[in-house]
Amino acid sequence: MSHTIQNKTKLTARVRRIAGQVDAIERALEAELGCADVLQLVASVRGAINGLTAELMEEHLQYHVVEAGSEAERQRGADELVEVIRTYLK
Amino acid sequence: MSHTIQNKTKLTARVRRIAGQVDAIERALEAELGCADVLQLVASVRGAINGLTAELMEEHLQYHVVEAGSEAERQRGADELVEVIRTYLK
Amino acid sequence: MSHTIQNKTKLTARVRRIAGQVDAIERALEAELGCADVLQLVASVRGAINGLTAELMEEHLQYHVVEAGSEAERQRGADELVEVIRTYLK
Amino acid sequence: MSHTIQNKTKLTARVRRIAGQVDAIERALEAELGCADVLQLVASVRGAINGLTAELMEEHLQYHVVEAGSEAERQRGADELVEVIRTYLK
Incomplete structure (x- = not known):
């Protein structure tokens, strides 16, 4: 993942937003929100x-x-991508 | 989500493990791990x-x-579940 | 699947449309359509x-x-549905 | 999809097997098999x-x-693949 500094910053920000969304699930469980709301999160x-x-x-x-x-x-880059595609579509 | 205290504890532990897995993605980006490894996480x-x-x-x-x-x-519980099923299978 | 005659007719029509869509993929391969078009089908x-x-x-x-x-x-009906949910979300 | 004749034959056989599996769903509906069995197909x-x-x-x-x-x-081939990836992961 050494593509560019710019991409790395953007990806890291994206992962942090996901971390925030996971925290929201934990808070929803603590607050005893309804199942449907938790499943939506x-x-x-x-x-x-x-x-x-x-x-x-x-x-x-x-x-x-x-x-x-x-x-x-x-070819190596393509082979790695094939592995990932198989993981997602198995 | 007011099912039982026991279930709540188990679900919360599960969500915390996911939070830990998301942190591992962020650390992998920081450490500039290869794409394939990040995608695996x-x-x-x-x-x-x-x-x-x-x-x-x-x-x-x-x-x-x-x-x-x-x-x-x-019926209301079933209707809520139908909404969730549709979200996942649309 | 013995719910109602009406539902059965509707479901059968739906499955036949899917059969038609699968035939369209075979024809697209025969006609040597581009990858992107086949993947869209x-x-x-x-x-x-x-x-x-x-x-x-x-x-x-x-x-x-x-x-x-x-x-x-x-309870039996719910247990069967749980099996299906697990198959789709494993 | 003009890659090779060999691949085309293999892909066509694969699509025909899927067509056979879709027919099996229609027969299962006709035979009024249980929901769980139909869902498995x-x-x-x-x-x-x-x-x-x-x-x-x-x-x-x-x-x-x-x-x-x-x-x-x-680049054009890659852009087409990106379109497909987005369709599957949106």
Whole structure:
């Protein structure tokens, strides 16, 4: 994940927002909110995690496949992406 | 989410573990771990969120549908669950 | 799936539309359409399958849990739904 | 999808198996199988569709990105894949 400083800052901010959403689930459990409300908060974390996954896959595709420094690196970057795709679609 | 004190403690512990997994993603970004490793951590959070969702849906089904105090409450509990199912399968 | 004749007709029509969508994928492969177009067709089947799953889960919840004839049937109907939820969220 | 004749034959066979699985759902509805059994058949189609999606994405990545004939084609192939990733992870 050494793409660019700018991307790293953006990704870190995104992960911190997800951490905040997870804390909100814990507070909702403490406050004994209704099931439906808690499940809504959990669904929002799931959406944010999916968005983060897409962002990371896109960056990997761009920096480690499209802009790879050699044919060998390009193939390795693609093979890594295939592993991730299989994890998500098994 | 006022099912039982025991369940609440168990669910809270589960959400805290997810919070720890999200922190691990942030640390992995800081440490500039490879994309594939970061994506693996993100996939593990996704799995944990799915597990939490299943747990919450099962509890809701048991306490607010199966063991509901009246026909009206049972129908309302089922309608809430239908909303959640649609959110996850749209 | 013995809920009502009306529901059965509606569900059968829905499954036939999905069969038609799967045939469209086969024709697209034969016609050597671009990857992106084929993947779009596959995504539409996935959406239709998710919609069918939600429909079946909702019917099961209504007929075999909410309107179950006895406490024992209600619990059995709920346990079957829990199995399905786990399959989808594992 | 003009990758190779061999791949096309394999993919077509795979789509035909999915068509057979969809027919099995229709027969299960006709035979008034239990909800849980029907949902199990639907879950197996969902799994097969996810597997087909992964296969198509991997082929696209290999033929239209890794082995693209020019930088411009490589970028276009990657952009198409990004569109698909977003569809699946939105």
